[in-house]
Each structure stands twice: as structure tokens, then as C-alpha cells.
């Protein structure tokens with residue numbers, strides 16, 4: 370399983386400062402949606418230039434204009450780009466076509482999708498690289514939130530999947546045991562008093578790296 374740091378900070382400067390501490394402990398660097406909205410795709414270019422050997426994930430969460438938005442993010446230096454699984458099939462196909470042109474990948478984010486198992490099957494047929502089983506920050510803030518439902522959706526998935534939604538030291542083993550190929554950790558890393566130590570500790574919990 371790979372470790373992905375989700376950077377939900379709001380400036381390129383802060384993102385690069387964080388990465389000085391955590392990049393060596395992660396496989397994938399995610400530039401979060403709020404960060405891209407604040408800084409534009411220039412943040413993707415800056416991070417890929419600084420870390421050319423890391424997989425850089427632009428969390429675009431595209432809902433329309435799939436080919437155009439994916440093409441923009443790949444041109445900026447992204448290796449992976451997210452599209453919302455709730456988008457229409459033509460939006461997802463357009464983004465997949467753009468990924469093929471750049472020899473890169475589309476990650477379909479199932480945030481907000483109720484019947485995750487059915488949509489995951491359709492996403493595989495649409496040619497996405499992988500899916501992200503994701504409960505967003507707002508859903509996590511609701512009373513009674515538990516990552517378990519996401520993990521249930523993963524158990525039947527016939528496609529590589531990431532899990533995002535409050536992954537931390539207490540939950541990362543469950544995420545790996547559910548079969549995830551990527552554990553996404555945002556606040557557990559950037560919100561820690563020592564982000565480098567937090568990323569290192571998360572990585573140390575992964576039984577099968579890669």
C-alpha cells in the first residue's frame with residue numbers, strides 16, 4: 370500500500386515547507402482542492418518541479434469539462450488527476466481520454482455517491498486508473514461518522530482503490546487490511562505538531578509498502 374499526503378493548506382509556500390518535512394515518507398503528494406482553488410495550477414507545477422520523482426496528484430474534483438480540466442492539470446505536471454464519480458459518464462470518459470494522451474491516470478472520487486459499489490463497477494468500465502473511497506471534511510464532521518462504511522465499499526471493489534476520510538495512526542491498518550492500494554492522510558499529517566514524525570509513523574504501520 371502507498372501513503373498519500375493530502376495537502377489542504379492554502380499557499381504554495383506552506384505546501385513546500387510541509388513537504389520538506391514529509392516528502393521522504395510518502396509515495397504520493399496530493400495538492401488539495403482548496404489549495405488548487407487558492408493558488409491555481411501553478412502549485413502543481415511548483416511541487417512537481419521540486420519533487421520530480423514523486424507521484425503528484427492534483428485533486429481537481431472535476432464535475433464537468435472532464436477532458437479540458439484534466440488536460441490542464443496534466444500539462445501543469447500532475448501524474449494523477451481526480452474527477453468526481455458523481456459526474457456524467459461523458460465527463461469521466463473525456464478525462465480518461467486526456468490521461469491516455471499524457472500517459473497518466475484519472476482517479477474517480479466517490480465522495481457523495483450513495484451506491485458506491487455500483488458506481489465503482491461502472492468507473493472500472495470507463496477506464497479510470499483507480500477510485501478513491503472518500504468521505505470529505507464536511508461528512509467527517511457529522512455526528513456518528515465512521516470510516517467503516519468506506520471500507521465496506523472497498524471489500525467488493527475489483528479495481529485499485531484509495532481510502533480518504535480521517536485516516537490516522539489508529540485506522541491505517543484497517544485501511545490496508547480492507548485491500549486499499551493507497552491510504553490518504555491529510556489532517557493526520559499537516560495538522561500534527563511534528564508532521565515529519567507523523568508521516569514517518571504512518572508509513573511504519575504499513576505492512577506491505579508499494
Ligand SMILES: O=C([C@H](O)CO)[C@H](O)[C@H](O)COP(=O)(O)O
Pocket residue numbers: 375376377401402403428503504505506509533534535536553554555556557
Ligand atoms: O480531499 C479532501 C477534502 O475533500 C478536502 O480537499 C481531503 O484531502 C481528504 O479528505 C483527506 O484529508 P483528511 O480527511 O484530513 O485525512
